[in-house]
Amino acid sequence: MPRVDEGYLASRRRQIMDAAIACFARDGFHRTTMQDIVAAADLSAGAIYRYFPAKEDIVSAIAAEHHFREAVVLASAKDATEVGDVLRDLARVSLGRLSDPAEQRWRRVTVQLWGEALRDDRVMGIVRSGLDAPIEIIADLLRRGQQDGHVPAGIHPESAARVCAAIFQGLVLQQAWQPDLDIDGYIAAVTALIGSFVVPHHGQQHGGSSKASHPSPDGS
Amino acid sequence: MPRVDEGYLASRRRQIMDAAIACFARDGFHRTTMQDIVAAADLSAGAIYRYFPAKEDIVSAIAAEHHFREAVVLASAKDATEVGDVLRDLARVSLGRLSDPAEQRWRRVTVQLWGEALRDDRVMGIVRSGLDAPIEIIADLLRRGQQDGHVPAGIHPESAARVCAAIFQGLVLQQAWQPDLDIDGYIAAVTALIGSFVVPHHGQQHGGSSKASHPSPDGS
Amino acid sequence: MPRVDEGYLASRRRQIMDAAIACFARDGFHRTTMQDIVAAADLSAGAIYRYFPAKEDIVSAIAAEHHFREAVVLASAKDATEVGDVLRDLARVSLGRLSDPAEQRWRRVTVQLWGEALRDDRVMGIVRSGLDAPIEIIADLLRRGQQDGHVPAGIHPESAARVCAAIFQGLVLQQAWQPDLDIDGYIAAVTALIGSFVVPHHGQQHGGSSKASHPSPDGS
Amino acid sequence: MPRVDEGYLASRRRQIMDAAIACFARDGFHRTTMQDIVAAADLSAGAIYRYFPAKEDIVSAIAAEHHFREAVVLASAKDATEVGDVLRDLARVSLGRLSDPAEQRWRRVTVQLWGEALRDDRVMGIVRSGLDAPIEIIADLLRRGQQDGHVPAGIHPESAARVCAAIFQGLVLQQAWQPDLDIDGYIAAVTALIGSFVVPHHGQQHGGSSKASHPSPDGS
């Protein structure tokens, strides 16, 4: 069945990667055999090697796809100007996506990629660039926020951006472990945290949000 | 009291676990062979099975030990009363420990345990209790903080506690990937975040820290 | 006359065999894959099977072609009458051909065919007939030489012919291993050997050559 | 069954190499699977890898052993002084050994090693040194023979030595192909050839054999 169009090849890769993700999510990279993937993709043992030269390449293809998806989410934030809103949006979108059940398998694979990165340079390159890009974007936002006065001047933008990334990563991990996690509660807590940190735009000193989410300690 | 000195057994287990940690940190669980551990521990192939019935048991023993250490750190926070101080202390101690080079190997193993938990119920039990306990403690602190009025009432204590845990987990991950990370910058950013969130004790609206790190936008 | 031009088929076979020889010379029969040959012949995977039903058939076709070429060289010797001259000619032509760089690849393939013959009856048949024919021709020459008195009577013609063949085979092997071998020196040594063995025609008893290259033992 | 003495290890290697030789002689290197060797050696699949890290290492170990044996045969010739006798001895011993049925399997393996050398540098190194050493020894003998006047001065000693080696190699090949070959006829032909080439020591023109196989040049 020669002479296949480009879409056919792409769909074959998809089929393999989907099968692999299912296997990896269930059993992990190392407990998943090529036979498992091949069976899940309904292929023959040899066929898979037309699309991926080695098992490792399936792993990095999955990592790269993962990374690419994240990048798309971030792209919207890139040229935003309003720090607080953007951070809140980012939190809502990024974290909100975690509640999508279709993404659940991804989470389990993601957590394994983190470990895999430690001994596979290619995977490390992918996950690192998937971390560094958002950090840079958020750090930029914070820097601009500092210039505008909406973000405390004393903090180090990059470090704060890393904390934001950490919040995302930690929730990915916790949800992988506990799929029925209360994501909305999370988002609320994160938004509150951001709210208390970022001074809103129109002159008030984070007062408004403070009022809403932070009753005056003096009871007034 | 068994035939051999109990301390002897314990020290043998230590020796094996140390060797295993070194191997796991370098090569990962699955790329590490029993022969590797045996060689690193300077033991014979058969000997190791007197102390651990299977490779998996070494992994869970390491996870359990890891968890136990964390528990010790937390114990101090358990009966503290002052929310902000305790959180800041926790951040300083927990995160500060990350800069200890002796702990670096642990980080790499930790990240792998996270993935391993997904398919080994024993490991999952251990890491989950290592997560749930701190969350409960922090949630308690936050609840008490809300009663005292130092913590915004609108947030869900458990979710906020999870965010705190996430901050810790994310940094563990980032440091495993990038050992030369600026930990102190992190701690500062986290402390600032906590500071903006938790109203300090003595009447002022987290004024001191606010003044230092968060200059009034209007310049007053 | 078949549907396609017979010459077309032949040229396709040539193309495949040339590609195969190049691959076999470089990597050996067993390390060469059909894909290698197909790529070198600029064909499709399926196409090759129209010309050769199996990989083994390419090998035996190559062996047969090899054998056929040798036969052509020998044909000239068949009805010669003068033993010494013919042997010398044979040596010069057969061995001389070894220095042709275009034949170098053949040498490498030949050496492999020798081993292949041991477990492929078809190849064995071909290489054996490629050995037996020259042996028979040379043995005949020697027999005639013995009748004429130019060849020592005590030797067994077939065995001596085998020695001649061995000289050829050994040089093929040595040159395959060491392409920069001094072929001309070889030829000279072989010619000298023949010269000391075969009594020349016109009365002199290997005297002339003996004088030049073989000082009288008594020093005269 | 730990703590085995050195002889045990050596005998295991022997057992494996013998099994491998039997398999290689029957099926060739590439058609022989590790399972074949393992079965022939009555071992388990994994056991063989304690003694040989890879299949290739069995091949080179066999080549090296082969080479070593040849070296022993040659050692006796090294400091001999009488050219003709030594060459005849060498021929008798080297070629005579070919008729030993226990060596038959070796022959088949040898022929394959020749081809293997072309693409395995280690094997090439071994077979080349197994060729170069005898050539050097024989060339030396011939050089000394030239000084003594027993060997024609016009020949190039190294080339002539290569011809001697070729005679040996060619017979190895022919016998591998045809085990019932008349080895004694061979030896006789080779000895006659040497006899006609090398002038005997004590004044007489290698008289005895000369008389039988080579009519007196002076017609007496």
Added chain:
DNA sequence: CATGAATGAGTGTTCATTCAT
């Protein structure tokens, strides 16, 4: 007729675990 994607048995090798000594 040509194509080249698919097949699937088979390859060399690994490694957690056992157990005779």
Added chain:
DNA sequence: GATGAATGAACACTCATTCAT
């Protein structure tokens, strides 16, 4: 108790060959 040689089921990957298009 300790040893380390042996085990053997897996494993990732290959490749001669086929056949739907």
